[in-house]
Amino acid sequence: MIGRPTAIALIAAGVVLTATAMVLPWYSTAYAGDVEVVVRAWGTEIVNKPGDWPAGELSPWYGLPVALTAALLVAGIWINRAALAGAAAQLGAVGITVALVVSERGHAIEQQGDFAIGFGLVFLAIGTVVALAGAIAVHRETA
Amino acid sequence: MKKILSIVLLGLATAAAVTATFLPFSELLIRLAPGQPQTAYVTTGWSTHFGGTKDEHGPLFAIPIIAAATAVLLGIRWRKVAFAGAAALAGVTGMLFVYLLNAISFHKSGNITIDPGLEAGFGNGIWVLITAVVLAFGAVVLHPDD
Numbered sequence: 604m605i606g607r608p609t610a611i612a613l614i615a616a617g618v619v620l621t622a623t624a625m626v627l628p629w630y631s632t633a634y635a636g637d638v639e640v641v642v643r644a645w646g647t648e649i650v651n652k653p654g655d656w657p658a659g660e661l662s663p664w665y666g667l668p669v670a671l672t673a674a675l676l677v678a679g680i681w682i683n684r685a686a687l688a689g690a691a692a693q694l695g696a697v698g699i700t701v702a703l704v705v706s707e708r709g710h711a712i713e714q715q716g717d718f719a720i721g722f723g724l725v726f727l728a729i730g731t732v733v734a735l736a737g738a739i740a741v742h743r744e745t746a
Numbered sequence: 747m748k749k750i751l752s753i754v755l756l757g758l759a760t761a762a763a764v765t766a767t768f769l770p771f772s773e774l775l776i777r778l779a780p781g782q783p784q785t786a787y788v789t790t791g792w793s794t795h796f797g798g799t800k801d802e803h804g805p806l807f808a809i810p811i812i813a814a815a816t817a818v819l820l821g822i823r824w825r826k827v828a829f830a831g832a833a834a835l836a837g838v839t840g841m842l843f844v845y846l847l848n849a850i851s852f853h854k855s856g857n858i859t860i861d862p863g864l865e866a867g868f869g870n871g872i873w874v875l876i877t878a879v880v881l882a883f884g885a886v887v888l889h890p891d892d
Contacts, residue, residue, distance in 0.1 A: 688829070688833040698813060699845065
């Protein structure tokens with residue numbers, strides 16, 4: 604249909620976008636007094652943390668499942684099935700992330716916070732869709 | 747024979763995944779003051795409750811779970827979709843597991859000073875969901891599409 608080289612290029616582009624998403628902020632909420640909570644794939648950063656901030660730190664490892672699916676995508680350059688598994692699993696992981704972000708946005712607005720989506724989440728979403736398109740194409744080429 | 751068993755497994759995987767959304771994924775039991783009864787903080791796929799209070803913005807994890815479960819079910823008709831569906835369900839489960847692990851440790855460390863006897867852990871929903879993933883992959887291994 605689109606040819607194997609193009610399909611492989613799509614998977615590779617998906618991997619690069621996903622890798623970039625691992626270092627960029629996913630979402631953040633700004634509160635009064637310049638306090639900002641920034642969530643990344645590997646942790647939560649609280650800028651200008653006030654003294655009365657609640658105890659307990661949320662240290663997400665959202666990057667862990669995504670690193671696994673990205674590894675499957677890389678393997679997918681040689682093994683067609685791995686590409687499909689990686690892309691589908693990453694789509695599932697993004698689904699949970701979206702449900703979580705919608706909930707976090709609701710909580711932030713309820714607490715008068717200023718919620719913003721980061722480039723990390725945008726890159727992750729685009730990377731996943733691009734990789735999925737490539738994985739499906741690669742599967743069809745060989746079928 | 748293998749084909750029939752595979753179809754049965756795909757059906758069971760879908761049923762398990764859907765059932766999991768109604769079961770608790772994580773549970774926190776905490777006394778907000780000494781001597782008081784414990785309040786339960788429970789998250790399912792459809793809602794988050796703290797005692798009798800519902801969190802209006804609780805995460806709807808059930809939506810991606812149902813979407814992946816639908817793909818697994820469609821795998822009965824289109825074999826290729828079964829593999830993608832099983833993988834999607836695995837991705838959903840993996841990310842949810844990591845989120846719950848983080849949330850449980852956050853609740854523990856954040857509230858241990860209020861109630862040293864608090865209990866925080868996974869609910870049965872996550873184990874049922876993991877079972878669904880195993881069943882779905884079992885079906886794919888048993889009857890591969892090509």
